[in-house]
Amino acid sequence: DVKVTQSSRYLVKRTGEKVFLECVQDMDHENMFWYRQDPGLGLRLIYFSYDVKMKEKGDIPEGYSVSREKKERFSLILESASTNQTSMYLCASTEWGGPNTGELFFGEGSRLTVL
């Protein structure tokens, strides 16, 4: 089974703090994603990466950056956390051309609260 692991389930940070959310997948997937989930707004794509060191902006990249130094790890960085970044963050991975083509495998989510 594919496993996508997010480092923290719950985080509480203060405004202005730097926040790192880590995601690791164990299926050698090339594509990894960071989504933000808010009630009524669904899953909004922040950034995605289709290869090591490659990244592309999603729908809401402002205030976020990402890092993909190794294939299995995709990090989301909030340089200076703000209260409007309080949300659930979901990481996902997939291999478009693989045996489970098209299936996104999600992590359990990281609920971030910024005070």
Add this chain to the structure above:
Amino acid sequence: GENVEQHPSTLSVQEGDSAVIKCTYSDSASNYFPWYKQELGKRPQLIIDIRSNVGEKKDQRIAVTLNKTAKHFSLHITETQPEDSAVYFCAAKEPGANNLFFGTGTRLTVIP
């Protein structure tokens, strides 16, 4: 880019009744349409998908239909059960794209 709209945002049905969730997409080139189910406190998981060369696909009580001309696709759940209660997301993918475009989700409640 692609734009996916999903309706309704909430849906309540009696146990045993059918539920239908509809999505429309904007890019006629999109060719892959998955549906994800997210139970309370859990991660979204793929429940069914359809590709543009097929008009309908069934998996037990779940079916998805695709109308390419009208650019819409629907999820049908028959004989609903309380464990079907969840948030359902539709999505669409354009050929060659590396990401999915999600709808805003439908919260389905099955009333026992």
